[in-house]
Amino acid sequence: MARLLAPETLANVGEFTVSELSQALKRTVEDSYGHVRVRGEISGFRGAHSSGHCYFALKDESAKIEAVIWKGVAGRMRFKPQEGLEVIATGKLTTYPGSSKYQIVIEALEPAGIGALMALMEERKKKLGAEGLFDEARKQLLPWLPDVIGVVTSPTGAVIRDILHRLEDRFPRRVLVWPVKVQGEGSAEQVAAAIHGFNALPEGGPIPRPDLLIVARGGGSLEDLWSFNEEIVVRAAAESMIPLISAVGHETDVTLIDFAADKRAPTPTAAAEMAVPVRAELFVEVQSFSRRMMLCWTRGQDSRRNELRAAARALPAASELLAIPRQRLDTAAAGLPRALRANTHAHHRRFAKAAAGITLNVLRAQVSHSAQRLGITGERLKHGARATLRHRRDRFDGLAIRLQASKLANEQAQRMRIARERERMQRLAERARRALTTLLDRQQARLTQSGKLLTALSYRGVLARGFALVRDADGRAVHAAAAVSAGAQLSVEFADGRVGVTADGGHAGEPAKPTTPASKPTQKRTPKPVDQGSLF
Known part of the structure; x- marks a missing residue:
């Protein structure tokens, strides 16, 4: 049984204002529960608020607690809150006096176990797959022998040494390494920035643009490889215009970047093997091609030589072919001196006849007459050009005046036509309104009469x-x-x-x-x- 206090006892109890009581409760909660770790399912999350803060609740089968993530903390978080995701939240308990409730201010957020990570990964895979980022039609063919290979990985790990060693054994190529973090906070942003950075290099610039990209990391747990499941990395790999090989983890490890990359390698060493062929095998193949080409050329030469010999045996001798032409040449050579003398005499007579009619005065008169005709023709041409130009200018001015008058007349006619059509439309609209009103009145009267008739004839x-x-x-x-x-x-x-x-x-x-x-x-x-x- 609860013991009731006497009125005089209640009068001695100290008084608190609402604010003082709220502050006292706030200090009590914060002092009793400093940093706590809470496991629960995210509920009521609809994305970040316009201020950048995140508000939601953590719940289990029998209780619920309000949660808040401030803007600065949310921007640095590796895992972003998602509706229905089971997480482990680390933060401080406090109260919110405005609504008399307690809440947890989250400073760190992580999925609750491998099952939550796998569920989040599967959900993200369906979302990105629905956008078409994993379609085979988007994937590019790898270059057969790239000149420059870009590698996105940690510069201190064994992965880059394995890749360089394998490339040296197979076919040495120039390698550009973009050092990034491959695990932990900010690693996903660095990997995405490296892929975008390689694609942004200009052709023919001081730093050569790679012909092939390799995104590599050694093996690890699902949490260690989670950076390569982030949406920013997957989108960067899908948007890369340079062919990209994904070599993350071991053969049994699967990340979302493997689906967006143009090729997936089970290990970083296998990625180097996919990137370049074996130089020794190429040498052997080239030598084999060279021997086969020489053998084919020798056989072709022998075949053409035999064909030439067979054709030569079928042809007549050179003396027989040249006998008749040589006889014709001798006959023509014998008659050539006589023909040359006759031709020379004929040209000399024609020259003498022409020279008899040409004197210095005749030439001067012809030149003077031609110059006079040329001057007269030039003056006539000048006057004709001026007259033609003046006639065409006058004609163009007249056409411009007519065009302006026609334009004004046409504009006035169109305005009048529009006004007439507007008046006609208004008249038709008024007639249609009156006709519709009359039709409705008639139908109403007919309906009323039919109702009365039906009532009168009803049993x-x-x-x-x-x-x-x-x-x-x-x-x-x-x-x-x-x-x-x-x-x-x-x-x-x-x-x-x-x-x-x-x-x-x-x-x-x-x-x-x-x-x-x-x-x-x-x-x-x-x-x-x-x-x-x-x-x-």
């Missing part, structure tokens, strides 16, 4: 005047007493309802005996409204 109007309608057990109307047998079940419909009766066996033509109803209705029924139906 219920007859019932309202004191008559009754008799139906048999099947619901058919009875028109004569002869159709009713003794003991038949009948239904008599009045204006205010129906009554079931039984025939007493009277004969046709005899007046029916009045019957006393079994019970009187306690109250008068309201007649049911007649359902006239729809006329449309």
Whole structure:
């Protein structure tokens, strides 16, 4: 039994203001529970607030506690809160005086075990896969022999040494290493920045742009490899324009970057083997090709030599081919001196005849006449060009004036046409409105008349005047007493309802005996409204 305090005892209890009591509770909670670790399921998370803070609740099967993550802490967190994710939160308990509730201010957040990580990874895989980041159509072919290979990994681990050693054994290539953290806070951002940085290198710049990228890391637990499951890394790998090989963990380790990369290698060493061929094998293959090419060339030369010899045996001798042409040449050479002398005499006579008609005065007169004709032709051409130019300028000015006048006239005509069409449209709209109003009035009047006619012709109007309608057990109307047998079940419909009766066996033509109803209705029924139906 609770002990009740006397009024004089209650009067001696100290008074607190609401603020003082809230502060006292706040200090008590914060002093009693400093840093705590709470395991629960995230509930009510709808994303970060506009201020950048995150508000949600942690719950289990029987309790719930409010939680808050301040903006600065949320930006540095490796794992972001997600609805329904089971997590372990580390933080300080405090109270919120504004609503008289206690809450935990979270400073660190981590998934609760491998199961939560696998569920988060599977959910993220479905989301990114639905966006098409894992489609085979997006993947690029690896270059057969890249000149420069970019490696994104830790510069101090054994991974980079294994890759360099394997490349040296197979086919030495130039390697650019972008050092990043491959585990812990900020590692995902560094890996994504490295992929974007390699893609941003210009062609022909001071730092050569890689032909192939390798993102590598040694083996580890799922938590250690989680940076390569982050969405920022997966999107960077999918957006890379340089072919990319993912070599994260061992052969049994699977990360989301493996699905977005153009090629997945089970180990970093296997990635180096995929990147370049074996130089010794190439030398052997080139030598084999060289021997085969020389052998084919030798066989071709022998075949063409045999064909040439066979063709030479089928041809006639050179002396036989040149005998007749040589005889023709000798005949032409014998007649050449005589023909040259005759040609020379003929040209000399033509030259002498032409020289007789050409003197210095004749040439001067011809030159003067030609110069005079040239001057006259030039003046005429100049005057003609000026006249043509002036005529065309006048014509263009006239056309410009006509075009301006036509433009103004056309504009005025279009404005008048638009005004007429507007007036016509207004008249048609007014006629349509009046026609619609008239049609609605007519239809309303017709509907009213049809309703009145239906009411007048309905049999219920007859019932309202004191008559009754008799139906048999099947619901058919009875028109004569002869159709009713003794003991038949009948239904008599009045204006205010129906009554079931039984025939007493009277004969046709005899007046029916009045019957006393079994019970009187306690109250008068309201007649049911007649359902006239729809006329449309």
